[in-house]
Amino acid sequence: xxxxxxxxxxxxxxxxxxxxxxxxxxxxxxxxxxxxxxxxxxxxxxxxxxxxxxxxxxxxxxxxxxxxxxxxxxxxxxxxxxxxxxxxxxxxxxxxxxxxxxxxxxxxxxxxxxxxxxxxxxxxxxxxxxxxxxxxxxxxxxxxxxxxxxxxxxxxxxxxxxxxxxxxxxxxxxxxxxxxxxxxxxxxxxxxxxxxxxxxxxxxxxxxxxxxxxxxxxxxxxxxxxxxxxxxxxxxxxxxxxxxxxxxxxxxxxxxxxxxxxxxxxxxxxxxxxxxxxxxxxxxxxxxxxxxxxxxxxxxxxxxxxxxxxxxxxxxxxxxxxxxxxxxxxxxxxxxxxxxxxxxxxxxxxxxxxxxxxxxxxxxxxxxxxxxxxxxxxxxxxxxxxxxxxxxxxxx
Numbered sequence: 481x482x483x484x485x486x487x488x489x490x491x492x493x494x495x496x497x498x499x500x501x502x503x504x505x506x507x508x509x510x511x512x513x514x515x516x517x518x519x520x521x522x523x524x525x526x527x528x529x530x531x532x533x534x535x536x537x538x539x540x541x542x543x544x545x546x547x548x549x550x551x552x553x554x555x556x557x558x559x560x561x562x563x564x565x566x567x568x569x570x571x572x573x574x575x576x577x578x579x580x581x582x583x584x585x586x587x588x589x590x591x592x593x594x595x596x597x598x599x600x601x602x603x604x605x606x607x608x609x610x611x612x613x614x615x616x617x618x619x620x621x622x623x624x625x626x627x628x629x630x631x632x633x634x635x636x637x638x639x640x641x642x643x644x645x646x647x648x649x650x651x652x653x654x655x656x657x658x659x660x661x662x663x664x665x666x667x668x669x670x671x672x673x674x675x676x677x678x679x680x681x682x683x684x685x686x687x688x689x690x691x692x693x694x695x696x697x698x699x700x701x702x703x704x705x706x707x708x709x710x711x712x713x714x715x716x717x718x719x720x721x722x723x724x725x726x727x728x729x730x731x732x733x734x735x736x737x738x739x740x741x742x743x744x745x746x747x748x749x750x751x752x753x754x755x756x757x758x759x760x761x762x763x764x765x766x767x768x769x770x771x772x773x774x775x776x777x778x779x780x781x782x783x784x785x786x787x788x789x790x791x792x793x794x795x796x797x798x799x800x801x802x803x804x805x806x807x808x809x810x811x812x813x814x815x816x817x818x819x820x821x822x823x824x825x826x827x828x829x830x831x832x833x834x835x836x837x838x839x840x841x842x843x844x845x846x847x848x849x850x851x852x853x854x855x856x857x858x859x860x861x862x863x864x865x866x867x868x869x870x871x872x873x874x875x876x
Contacts, residue, residue, distance in 0.1 A: 536569035540591065548591050548698055549575040560589060583609035590616055590701040593628075594683075602692035613651075613673065613681040613699060621675045621704040623648075624717075625683060629696035630664040633689070635729065638858040639740035644687045651679040657715060658742040662729035669715050675704050707749075711847050714747035721751050721873040724762070725850060727866030735767060738793070738866035741856045748848040754873035756804060757848040759797055760840040761829040762868040769838070770865040771795065771854075773827035778836045781826030783812030785833060793864060794825035796851030797841050802831050804842035804874070829869070842874065 541551045543565035551568035557576035558564075566575040578592040581599055594611060596603040613623045625648065633643035641661035648657040651674025660669075671681045687693065702709050710717030718725060725746055728739045748757060761769040766778055771786075772793040773779070786794035799820045802809035806819040810831035821831045830839040850869070858864055 534569070534572045536573050539568070541566070541568035541573075541575040543575045543577050545577075547577050547593070548700075549577040550589075550591050552576050580611075583607065584611055586612045586614050587699050588614040588616055590699075592699050594695065594697045594699060596693060596695050599694065599696060602694050604690045604692050606687050606689060608684060608686045610682055610684040611699075613671065613683060615673050615675075615680065616701055617703075618676050619704050620673045620701045621706075621709055622702040623671045623673045623681050623683075624668060624700040624702055624708075625671070626668045626698040626700070627664045627666065627695075628698060629694055630660075630667070631695070632661050632685070632687070632693045633691045634662045635737050635739055637737065639737045639854070639864060640856070640858075641739060643689055644685070644691060644693065646683065646685050649682045649684070650674070651681040652677065654713070655743075658728070658739060658744060660728055661739065662736055663731050663734075664728060667716075667726070667728060670702075670710055670717060673701065710747050710749075713745055714849070715744040716746040717749065718746070718871075719749045719751075721754060722871065723748070724868065724870050726868045727852060730866040730868055732764060732868070735865050737858075738770075738854060738864040740854050740858050740864075742852060742854045744852055746850045746852065748850075748871060748873070750846055750848055751873055753875055755846075755876035756842055756844045756874040758804070758840045758842045758872050758874055759800070759829070759850065759869050761838050762870055764868065766827075767865055768868040769829040770827055771825040771867065772862055772864055778827035780824075780828040780830045780833055780835045781813070782810070782821040782824045782831055782833050783818070785813040786823035786825040792825075792853075792855040792857065794823045794853055795867065795869075796822055796849070796853070797824060797843050798822055798845040798849065798851075800824070800831055800841040800843050802842075803840055804844075829867075848873070 536551060539551050541549045543549045545565055549565060551573040554564050554574040557574050560578060562576040562578045564574040565577050567573060568575045578589050579595055580587060580592060581595045581597055583597055635641050641659040645659040645661045647659055648669055648671040650672035652672055654672040657669055673681050728742065729736045800822065801820045810818045810821050811833050812818050812821055813833055824841065828836050828838050829841060830837065831841055
């Protein structure tokens with residue numbers, strides 16, 4: 481029983497160098513056969529009093545380089561080809577960082593980093609890298625991929641990922657992710673892992689040309705009973721009573737193009753004591769909500785104006801209202817008043833069409849979601865930068 485998943489370190493309090501020898505002494509006494517001789521019971525009690533048994537699980541730990549690792553023994557870390565970086569379990573464990581610096585392979589351990597070959601240098605070889613995301617246990621429902629570093633080719637001027645792109649494929653249920661290209665550090669996605677069956681999810685990067693690329697993506701395995709498991713259908717899942725959500729390829733420093741042909745849902749976990757959620761565009765600048773408006777144009781649009789026959793790029797805030805007041809404060813094309821709206825597009829986030837003044841949109845629908853949709857009909861004259869939205873949960 482000394483070799484279970486939770487490790488037992490036997491420490492001689494008087495002389496560490498005798499640990500191995502005394503461990504065998506304890507084992508032989510404990511497992512002695514009847515008739516081992518007089519005084520055997522006294523000898524066992526006397527030997528155990530010299531030792532302490534330290535039990536620690538494979539919990540998450542933070543390495544000396546601020547990376548996410550797993551607490552284990554140094555010998556097991558070596559067996560998994562990991563890097564010991566710091567200690568854990570009050571100094572009795574080793575913080576083991578697992579990495580795969582290859583173009584493709586199989587990920588079977590929780591908290592493993594996928595990095596480009598030669599990281600932290602860039603990678604410019606064309607080809608396709610495919611990683612199989614194998615479950616470490618049958619009760620793994622989701623794979624979460626955190627993009628610590630993700631820099632590949634930008635989309636075309638129409639937002640199409642034609643040169644480089646990532647894509648996740650679920651094991652059993654759910655949709656494949658949109659094609660993801662450009663700059664996406666700080667983003668994350670969830671992929672169905674196929675719990676209780678042998679199927680595995682995959683994650684791939686297709687590369688053409690010789691762009692200097694760099695990626696470092698943490699793969700976490702989410703148990704079906706975990707509070708960090710999102711509701712079905714969520715590609716992204718945020719926690720906390722407040723937070724920020726960005727569209728793919730949105731960066732503060734540069735006005736990159738929003739990706740076309742996306743259809744996914746970002747979810748926010750409802751925290752205890754909260755019943756509503758409010759969304760507003762970031763106050764960084766006027767361009768933090770640009771879902772289909774030419775440069776310098778900031779008028780809002782919602783409702784039917786965002787339908788496929790209209791603007792066709794939009795976010796969904798179900799039953800969104802003007803500050804939580806469902807009293808005909810919203811206005812939709814063609815200038816008709818309404819208590820709420822679901823779809824929002826244009827150059828400013830508000831439930832009042834034709835406005836250039838941002839206003840918080842509050843939803844009382846649970847689970848809390850933000851739907852994201854973009855079509856494939858962009859033109860170079862449309863400034864689809866995407867969005868940077870801030871949310872706050874509102875108490876009941």
